[in-house]
Structure formats: C-alpha cells, structure tokens
Amino acid sequence: MTASKQPKHLRKAMAKWAEQRGDLYAAACPSRGVLDHVTSRWGVLVLVALLEGTHRFSELRRKVAGVSEKMLAQTLHALEEDGFVVREVFPVIPPRVDYSLTPMGQEVASHIEALTDWIEDNLPRVFAARAQHVSRKSAPEGGKAGRAGRRESSA
Amino acid sequence: MTASKQPKHLRKAMAKWAEQRGDLYAAACPSRGVLDHVTSRWGVLVLVALLEGTHRFSELRRKVAGVSEKMLAQTLHALEEDGFVVREVFPVIPPRVDYSLTPMGQEVASHIEALTDWIEDNLPRVFAARAQHVSRKSAPEGGKAGRAGRRESSA
DNA sequence: TCAGTAGCTTACCTCAAGGTAGGTACTTAC
DNA sequence: GTAAGTACCTACCTTGAGGTAAGCTACTGA
Numbered sequence: 234m235t236a237s238k239q240p241k242h243l244r245k246a247m248a249k250w251a252e253q254r255g256d257l258y259a260a261a262c263p264s265r266g267v268l269d270h271v272t273s274r275w276g277v278l279v280l281v282a283l284l285e286g287t288h289r290f291s292e293l294r295r296k297v298a299g300v301s302e303k304m305l306a307q308t309l310h311a312l313e314e315d316g317f318v319v320r321e322v323f324p325v326i327p328p329r330v331d332y333s334l335t336p337m338g339q340e341v342a343s344h345i346e347a348l349t350d351w352i353e354d355n356l357p358r359v360f361a362a363r364a365q366h367v368s369r370k371s372a373p374e375g376g377k378a379g380r381a382g383r384r385e386s387s388a
Numbered sequence: 389m390t391a392s393k394q395p396k397h398l399r400k401a402m403a404k405w406a407e408q409r410g411d412l413y414a415a416a417c418p419s420r421g422v423l424d425h426v427t428s429r430w431g432v433l434v435l436v437a438l439l440e441g442t443h444r445f446s447e448l449r450r451k452v453a454g455v456s457e458k459m460l461a462q463t464l465h466a467l468e469e470d471g472f473v474v475r476e477v478f479p480v481i482p483p484r485v486d487y488s489l490t491p492m493g494q495e496v497a498s499h500i501e502a503l504t505d506w507i508e509d510n511l512p513r514v515f516a517a518r519a520q521h522v523s524r525k526s527a528p529e530g531g532k533a534g535r536a537g538r539r540e541s542s543a
Numbered sequence: 544t545c546a547g548t549a550g551c552t553t554a555c556c557t558c559a560a561g562g563t564a565g566g567t568a569c570t571t572a573c
Numbered sequence: 574g575t576a577a578g579t580a581c582c583t584a585c586c587t588t589g590a591g592g593t594a595a596g597c598t599a600c601t602g603a
Binding site for chain 1: 469496499
C-alpha cells in the first residue's frame with residue numbers, strides 16, 4: 234500500500250534509500266514509514282504475540298485485548314507488505330488464516346520484545362517517577378532557592 | 389498528565405499495577421500508556437537522539453527533522469513525567485534548557501536504539517520484500533496451482 | 544429453515560494527534 | 574530600528590487513526 238503509490242517524481246528520490254542504509258533523522262526517509270508500522274499501537278503487540286508462534290486471526294484478536302477486527306487486519310497487512318509476517322490461507326469453511334513471522338520479522342520482533350519486557354518489568358519504577366513528578370509540582374521544592382515546579386540551574 | 393487525572397473509582401484498580409509487573413496484552417494495563425509514550429512517532433527519535441548525550445531544545449528540533457516545536461515540547465514533557473528524561477533550565481537570556489536521559493531513560497533508549505539501528509540497516513531488505521509483494525499481486529503466481537495474489541494452502 | 548462461524552471488507556462517524564501561527568521576554572547582530 | 578535567536582504556550586483547524594456496525598461467503602448443526 235505505502236510502497237506502490239508514490240508519485241512518479243518521487244520514485245527517483247526514493248530509489249537511493251532502497252539500496253542505502255536508512256536515516257531516521259531525515260524527514261523524507263522511508264525508514265520512517267517502517268518504524269511507524271513496527272511501533273504502531275497494535276503493530277508492537279502483534280509482533281510480540283507472533284514471536285510465541287503461529288496464530289490464527291481470531292487467536293490474535295483474543296490475545297491482543299482491545300484490537301478491533303479492522304485494525305488487526307490493517308496492521309497485519311502492513312506488516313505483511315513489509316515482509317515481517319506471512320499469511321497462509323486455508324481454503325476451508327469456515328475460513329482459516331494463519332499468521333507467522335518471517336525470519337526478518339523475528340529479528341525486529343525480538344528487539345521489540347526486549348523493549349516490551351523492559352516496560353512490563355519496570356512499570357513500578359515508572360509509576361514511582363510519576364508520583365515524584367506530581368509531588369514536585371505541588372511542593373515548591375524543599376529548603377533552598379529555586380521557584381516553582383521545574384528544576385532550575387544557576388549557570 | 390496521564391497519571392494524575394484518573395477518575396477516583398479507577399485508582400484502586402490502577403494501584404495493583406503500580407506494584408506488580410505490567411501486562412501489555414491487557415487492555416486496561418497502564419503499561420500501554422508507557423508504551424505509547426515511548427513508541428510514539430517522535431518519542432522514539434527523541435530518545436535515540438538523547439542517547440548520544442545532552443541536547444538543548446533547539447538542537448533536538450534540528451536533529452529530529454520534521455518535528456514541530458509543539459510536538460517536541462509535548463513529547464519531552466511526557467517522557468519527563470515518566471522519568472525518562474531530565475530537564476534543566478538555565479535562567480539566562482536567551483533561554484537555555486538542556487535535556488538528558490535519566491538512568492531509566494538510558495535503559496529504554498538502548499532497547500529502542502537496537503530497533504532503530506536494525507531498521508536503518510535493513511531498509512533495503514524491507515524494500516525488496518515490498519517489491520516482491522506487489523509483483524506477487526499483479527502476477528498470478530509462476531507455474532503451479534494457486535489462484536490470485538495471496539498464498540494459499542491446501543490443508 | 545435459520546442461526547452460527549471465521550475472516551474479512553466497507554461505510555460511516557468521532558475524537559485525538561498533530562500542524563500552523565501568533566504571542567512573550569529579552570538580547571545581540573545588522 | 575528591526576530582525577533573528579531561544580524556549581516555550583495557547584488557540585485554532587485539519588487530518589487521519591481508529592471504533593462501530595453491517596454485509597459477505599459457504600458451510601454445519603439444530
């Protein structure tokens with residue numbers, strides 16, 4: 234979807250990215266699009282789920298609580314187009330479709346899992362930080378100088 | 389922002405997450421919010437940029453091409469509240485504000501960098517996969533059985 | 544005969560993400 | 574005298590992400 238309908242005058246500009254390393258700091262670099270797919274709200278969770286093995290559509294839908302059918306389908310299509318997941322359709326009734334990771338998908342997914350694991354493990358620390366943050370806003374700092382809320386330095 | 393204005397009847401339900409490990413598969417788990425901040429469009433890039441060292445606001449704005457002042461400020465606030473970045477204000481004219489990672493921020497950012505590095509390195513592979521994908525749609529598959537576009541299995 | 548099932552697609556609608564632009568306060572450079 | 578740099582905040586408006594619901598297929602079981 235994203236790849237195929239670039240206006241022609243952009244094709245040449247894009248061509249260089251197809252061969253070279255991407256640069257996420259560059260606004261026009263297509264790696265931004267890949268990053269968006271991979272770090273999208275549902276993309277992250279789908280990839281991590283698939284890391285545990287092949288899933289059917291309905292299994293994914295149940296596992297990733299809160300996704301709508303529409304968004305799950307959309308997410309899976311984007312990931313399939315980028316070559317991260319394979320879709321296998323069985324011509325049976327009722328329909329059955331299996332999704333699994335490609336080797337490339339496993340590489341990205343493993344990086345993502347490291348991140349999601351960290352977040353799940355350290356959630357209490359984040360909560361503690363948030364609590365500190367609100368208390369710092371209401372209490373105008375302990376004893377010394379410094380005015381309101383935010384930390385200030387005297388350079 | 390996110391943390392403080394939960395309705396009271398949710399406080400108790402949230403309290404358990406503050407102590408336990410998070411579960412990203414659960415729709416109501418606040419780890420979803422942390423994930424959103426961290427994997428947000430600009431959050432990712434800001435964290436990776438800060439991994440290279442302290443930056444001022446304007447430096448980040450220039451480095452992360454395409455971000456508006458508004459979104460950069462918003463992103464930084466969210467990351468500050470979650471305890472990933474520190475903000476240091478110097479009372480000078482013209483204003484000067486430095487942003488850097490907390491130890492916690494460095495932990496997440498390093499996981500994110502692994503992901504962004506992978507994407508930048510493997511962009512050509514993704515492009516190749518996309519090209520295969522479109523050609524598979526237009527060409528009704530090489531020699532054997534199978535009908536249109538998508539791969540089918542005879543199970 | 545009719546409901547139920549799996550995996551979608553489509554149309555419609557809402558809400559939030561995010562862009563644009565203007566204001567602020569002060570200084571330095573032209 | 575005025576333009577530009579610096580780090581924002583606020584109001585306004587557009588765009589798109591994403592939710593809801595209905596439809597579709599072709600079969601099975603009640």
